[in-house]
Amino acid sequence: MVNSELISQVKSLKLLALRFIFVALAYILTAQLGLIGPYKESIATLLWLPSGVAVGAIMRWGSVAIPAVFIATVYVEQSLGMSLITSLSIACGNTLAPVCTAYLLKKLQFNHQLITQRDIFLLISAAMLGMLISSTGGVLSLHLNVLANTHDMVRVWFIWWVGDVIGVLLALPLVLNLNKTKLLANTQKTIQLIFWLIVFACCEYLIVNLIHDLNKQFMLTAFLILPVLIWASMMFGIVGGSLVVISLCVTAVWLTAQGYGTFYSMDVGEGLFSLWTFMVTLVVTMLLISTMQSERNVAAKNSRENDKKLRAVIDSALDAIVTIDDKGLLVEFNPAAEKMFGYSKAQVIGKPMAEVIIPPNMRQAHHAGHQQYTLTGQQHIFNRRLELTAMRHDGTEFPVELTLTGLNEDGLSLVTGFIRDISEQKKARREIEKFAYYDVLTGLPNRRLLVDRFQHAVLISQRTNTHCALIFIDLDNFKILNDTKGHDVGDQLLIEVAKRIQASLRAGDTVARLSGDEFVVILEGLNENINLA
Incomplete structure (x- = not known):
């Protein structure tokens, strides 16, 4: 030392x-x-x-x-x-x-x-x-x-x-x-x-x-x-x-x-x-x-460093980042976008975005909106979240959440979209709604959705001056069957009954499982005359 x-x-x-x-x-x-x-x-x-x-x-x-x-x-x-x-x-x-x-x-x-x-x-x-x-x-x-x-x-x-x-x-x-x-x-x-x-x-x-x-x-x-x-x-x-x-x-x-x-x-x-x-x-x-x-x-040097930082942020972003110029041509397509849409960056840069990731039925609306922005600078749908449908390389469509932002760089009008695939969110939302409003066993509307449907049917009847009907159905001796044959057999019976009731109803009518072996049917749009209804 x-x-x-x-x-x-x-x-x-x-x-x-x-x-x-x-x-x-x-x-x-x-x-x-x-x-x-x-x-x-x-x-x-x-x-x-x-x-x-x-x-x-x-x-x-x-x-x-x-x-x-x-x-x-x-x-x-x-x-x-x-x-x-x-x-x-x-x-x-x-x-x-x-x-x-x-x-x-x-x-x-x-x-x-x-x-x-x-x-x-x-x-x-x-x-x-x-x-x-x-x-x-x-x-x-x-x-x-x-x-x-x-x-x-x-x-x-x-x-x-x-x-x-x-x-x-x-x-x-x-x-x-x-x-x-x-x-x-x-x-x-x-x-x-x-x-x-x-x-x-x-x-x-x-x-x-x-x-x-x-x-x-x-x-x-x-x-x-x-x-x-x-x-x-x-x-x-x-x-x-x-x-x-x-x-x-x-x-x-x-x-x-x-x-x-x-x-x-x-x-x-x-x-x-x-x-x-x-x-x-x-x-x-x-x-x-x-x-x-x-x-x-x-x-x-500062510009290069900022470009490197920006590039690192864009490349590491989990959301797809897509930028188009004033002609609608792609000038930015980050790795998340490549993964989401199935294209490589080299395949799409310089091509019209509408032909790459926008479904055919929405392209005309896209062209009109983009043209209006480039001519007037109006940003009606910018800086807020939008739920739209996008298209992958194989043609399949899927829901996305889109946020748009505009930038004027050296006289060139650029539009950048931050895109998030919400397919899983939509699926999870549907699952939540299913558990909240539908019976797990039969797939029929449950008590909560039944009340909502009944209120809706009453409002329609009042507005159109027609009648609606509420029918209660109960299975006799179901408890005995359930106890003697087992719950599996009882469940199969309930499923079959639900199918048969649905098959016998018109489109627009509702059948719901109220509880156990009880079912409720709502019939809408019946005759104005109560006797005929």
Whole structure:
């Protein structure tokens, strides 16, 4: 037990150490990209990707990234020839800014996959607020160490702040969404992306060297950039879009810092504004495209999941579920319907429902009702239970309980029927009625049904001014026969007597067993004259 805990602790420490080293190296390497050529008119870099790396590392791996960022910042500043005090003070600001930015994003429930436009707004806002700390702290450190003139402080501060903000916008989405699993799962796509980036770089090199007019260069570059950016953002999402935008921005910054390219200008303000506008436009466009694609993917995923759930409900339903379109053709026929009607789904889909499950004598009424619904939208028989007769594959008819519901999907009028076979219910109901109203032995109406029939006969006689008769029949010496010959013989006698009485009566007359060997006959529709009746 102790050994397993010790091994677990060692693994945790190794993981923390690896993350620490990885964050520090990533910070230093991206810092070198920002330092490939500082702008000739400023001591601050135009693009500082390490800010985004730091925020992303803190959000992904927590507190272990904070000392890594601090130490890496000190190392970078020392490599630039800064004093230890200056390096430490700048490192404090460059560490505190990512910590605050990460805190803001987590507090505001920022989704690192950027699935909504709200996430873009949160990202931009948090970057702009958080990077105020690094830019302000950095400029104050430079000023206190006499590395920045008083009249240049505002300009240097602004360049520093914008460079950090753009660095966060560019690097943070990539850091938060890049992982080994995605890279291995999309190896072919990754190779494809690298290939197109190389093709783009070659095209851009040709444009810069062959086209000397800056306006034409800009137009050609824009036409080249847009399709690559849109394709990468839609094909690879945030990761692909971020890689493309970072490549474009680093290239643009390097050319501008060297005094070349479309964005370099003798007017420092104009050149910086053009470059920053270009970078911000690229990153916002990439984020918007990725967000819209994410929203689309989420909607498609939810739709697929809902379809799966709906399909599971339909397929597992005990009732038959049948759907027809506005032409009366079947578009849904679930397994319960297959079992109930004897058809397979493949046999009936696309066929008129009336010819499949509706008896011939009811088809005309079905066509009329369905046509009225499709033309007027009237739902007189919808959303209530109806008892109808349906037809199986072999032509046999059986009673069903039907509930109809209408749905308008993409302009297509659909009607869904939920059908339940009530044959057993009907049979059980008949059995109950038989036990309640008929004598078990003879099958004749019992006392309860006799009273009902007699009341009905009296009402008919009063209405038609005719007479009815009530005859009581009793079997003589039945008890003696029953006692001497047994109950079985007595029962057979009662059954035979019941048959003979029924045979001698007219249709519509009633014979009932009152009790034991007593029978009652009701004769209806007799003559108006009581004597003749």
